[in-house]
Amino acid sequence: MVPASTYRLQIRPDLDLTAAAELVDYLAALGVTHLYSAPLLGAAPGSAHGYDVVDPTRINPQLGGPRALDRLVQRLRAAGMGLVLDIVPNHLGVAVPEANPAWWSVLREGRDSPYAAWFDIDWDRPLILPVLGDEPDALDALRVIGDELRYHDHRYPLAPGTGGGDPRQVHERQHYRLVNWRRGNSELNYRRFFAVSELAAVRVEDPAVFDATHAEILRWYAAGAVDGLRVDHPDGLRDPAGYLRRLAERAPDAWLLVEKILGVGERLPLDWPVAGTTGYDALGEVSGLFVDPAAEADFPAEQPWQRAAYLGKREVATTLLAAEVARIARLAPEVPDAAPALVELAARFPVYRSYLPAGAGRLRDARDAADPTVRPALDALWPRLSDPGDELALRFQQLTGAVMAKGVEDTAGYRWNRFVALNEVGGSPQRFGMTVEEFHRAATARQEHWPATMTTLSTHDTKRSEDVRARLAVLSEMPAQWRARVASWSAAAPLPDPDLADLLWQTVVGAWPIERERLRDYARKAAREAATHTRWDAPQPAFEDAVRALVDACFDDPVRAGEVADFAASIASDGWSNALGQKLVQLTMPGVPDTYQGTELWDNSLVDPDNRRPVDFAARRTLLTRLDEGWLPPVDGTGAAKLLLVSRVLRLRRDRPQLFSGYRPVRATGAAAGHVIAFDRGGVVAVATRLPRTLGAAGGWDDTTLALHGPRVTDILTGGSFAPPRLRVADLLSTYPVALLVET
Incomplete structure (x- = not known):
């Protein structure tokens, strides 16, 4: 069963299965059709996330045990909802x-x-x-x-x-x-x-190991408790396609997704029996739509992104992953210099995995780009590295995903900081924004090839939440003002790493207001992940003191604190416009939309564990009740306008799914046509504002119109009624920067 929508809940000891069951009525009222849970199998004592499974043969007793799961499933079924479960086939926790x-x-x-x-x-x-x-x-x-x-x-x-x-x-x-x-x-x-x-x-390629580690999950599926499975990190498996085929055979009607990060131009293997990915590809497209591509030249970098990524991958391959490289090199004792050659090939490899033989071209390109000093060793290794059945090739494919994740996401992504709204999991920092036409092409392809894939804007692994990225996108519309502001702040609170300073100042204004300790924790983590002046395994107190001083200046220096607050406030409304726009696009575009816990209101979370903080569901219940009583909230700091948007779209997708069966771009004409993103899903038309600061500076919508055909349409957010064929955008968006139109 393909959900109409999902809601990701981080079920954990402080929000266990019993507590989750108490939220079912709220999620049903929100319009959600499936609860999407963090892993539920037996995890390490005190685990705050569940990915360190220690016993795959039973439910985690820290979450309430089998009876609590049964009660949750009963509540979901009574509400007409289902359960999608995160599973972790790649590894087990061994810390305890x-x-x-x-x-x-x-x-x-x-x-x-x-x-x-x-x-x-x-x-x-x-x-x-x-x-x-x-x-x-x-x-x-x-x-x-x-x-x-x-x-x-x-x-x-x-x-x-x-x-x-x-x-x-x-x-x-x-x-x-x-x-x-x-x-x-x-x-x-x-x-x-x-x-x-x-x-x-874990060697799940062994059928006996697969059966032993999946018996409990598949028992839940067979009993009708689970409708979908989200597979964590398939690139770490020896045979991802074989694993997924076995899983699909054992759960033939389940909605299967993979946490697969796709590179630029990369597609999910078409022979995988899955509905799609967990949505990082959609995240990059939607977020990029609200960044001004014309501003790229105003955000220069000291080196190309590809160079930063290469250096990050090479560094982790020779340090953090040296044992893995050495083990693979021992498979080729006839090549004395195998290890340096494998490091160079992994560092040059552009995506997570080659999936031989399909990805042989990318592997060949990496070889051709390698440093000449290792070419003789690579040439000697090549017949085996390019053979899908060779042990050397199989293990090298498992290595490249780890090199990419640690070298790019967790190293280069904290060093190359020209515009950190783009430095996201699965993102492409070198691709500065996305045009409307590029988005339409991507959405059309998704509707054609992967209509049941997941879409998302925030997850438990994103580096910063959707609303932080939405506010940061505003900086692309005001590069000169931003450069001047950063120069002033950096002079007053200097840091001996200008790249990290760029990251921290963007984080400050993107997440403001933020508690001091949260910002300190983030800044320390960012500095250690960058690993240029301090590291997790070798902290440098003097440098970390300087990082802490930068953070503290935002709170203790009256001038700096006032400037930070004033600047953040000056871009807040435009950030809210972007946040509503990207949320409308994500919820209505082709695919199954996921809402990460709490993000139905504004959320200024940063990287984990900050984004796994407890959510105030009582406040959300109260606001939803007011909305259902007819309140039309302003776009302000409460975030109620976002809750209105999320609830109305999710209810529409649940109650009238036939309206979301296609995809057709709807193009604007007029002076501000470039500030509109609009599309028809087969009966419902989504309209959102792009680049709101530039739009305001130019005088607004003026004569911009949308051409629609058919009877009158109603905006389900405001109740406003409009008559085609030509709709003035200024009228459509007079209350909110977004509209969702259905036939009256």
């Missing part, structure tokens, strides 16, 4: 070994464990566990207690018959070795999720 029965067994019994086949481990040596602290004699803290080895609060099982003697000697007898935490990136011998040693990769 005693919480993960399979991992505990592997530590205890080594390769003889019945679960050894679950994990991708190189057993040429003991299993490396990078957990020891930096103290010189860390192993002196080992203790043997019963049949366990203890290191402070960490617990590890002892192999049978190995418990006698000195703790160090006992440690040497185990199937694992505890080593300093810094050695993990270079010495780890189990495949992991990206560079996270606490998440061990």
Whole structure:
């Protein structure tokens, strides 16, 4: 069953299944047809997100257990709603070994464990566990207690018959070795999720492992509790297409989606049995529509984006992912310089994965662009790297996704900061905005090829929320004023990294007003992710003090605080216009729209964990009740206008889905035609304002009109009635910067 819409809820211990059930009536009133949940399987103790699954054979007891899930499903069914579930096939959490029965067994019994086949481990040596602290004699803290080895609060099982003697000697007898935490990136011998040693990769390509790790999820599906499955990070799997085919066979009527990040010009493999992606591609298109492409020259960068991305990927491949590169290189002992060649090829590779043989062209382009010094090694490796069945090629494909994610999203994306509204997951920072015609072409293609894909504007992984990006988009309409403002602020609160300063000042005005601690936390994370002057594994106090001083100046310096507040206020209304416009476009364009928790009102969240803060649903209920009583709210700081928009569109999609069966551009004529984005979905016409600041400076809509055919239409947001064939945009948008028109 394909949903009409979804609402993403971060179900977690502080918003468990029982609490989620209490929200069903609100979500139904909002117009949502399917609750879209974070992972529900057994997760690490205290997990705040659920992606560190430790026991895939049961529901997470921290969320309320099976009875609580049953109650939630009953509430959903009674409301005519369904459940879409996030699943994590790529890895299991191993940070707390005693919480993960399979991992505990592997530590205890080594390769003889019945679960050894679950994990991708190189057993040429003991299993490396990078957990020891930096103290010189860390192993002196080992203790043997019963049949366990203890290191402070960490617990590890002892192999049978190995418990006698000195703790160090006992440690040497185990199937694992505890080593300093810094050695993990270079010495780890189990495949992991990206560079996270606490998440061990799972071999779901093995049918027995697939069955064992998916039995509970598929039982829920068979019982009718789950309507759709969202597959986390398929690029990390050995055989994504094979995995998805097996999943589709076992859940034949489920709405299947993949968290797949597509590069510029890249399409989802057409042979995947899925409805589409989780919407990062749509996010980039919609957000870009509200950025002025003509302003690109006013936001220069010191180096091309491709160069920054290459350097970021190369850096993580030689540091964070060195163990993975070394393991792959060992598969080609006949090529002594295999590791540097693999690093260079991964750094040049332009997308997440090649999906051989389909992506052989991109792999060839990366080889041809490689540094000449590694070409002899690459030429020697090429027959194997380009062979879809070769172990070297299979593992290299798993590597490139991790290199891309860590090197681009989490490194270059924090260093290359000319316009951070575009520095988003799955985004293309080098593509400065999107024209109306480019958007129409993308939407037409989506309607033709992926009409049931998900669309979104915010997720638990986005670097900044949709409303922050909407406000930042206004800066593309006022580049000179923005450059002058940043120059003044930077002179008063200097930072020895101008690129990071650009990121932080954009963040300040994009998220203002924001609490000091939230901004401090974000700034520290951004500085460490950029890894130019400070890093997660080697914090530099002096530099981080300077970052903190920049943040504090926004609160403690009366002049700076006043200027920041005044500037943010000066672009707020235009930001609200953009936010309403992009939300209308996302909710009405081809695909299944998702609303991330809380974003039916203004939301100024930044990167996780900031975007996973608790949501005030009571306030949203109250405002929705007022709207349903006839209140037509102003566009102001309450965000009620956005709630009006979201609820009316979602209800229309639920109650009259036939109105959303096609896609046809509706073009404007007149002086301000370039400020309109409009399209007809087959009975409902969406109209939104673009570039509102420039529009206002030019005097408004003037003679701009839209040509529609048929009977009178009503704007479901305001109730206003209009007669085709020519509609004055100034009349349509006299109350709100958006309109949703249906036949009267």
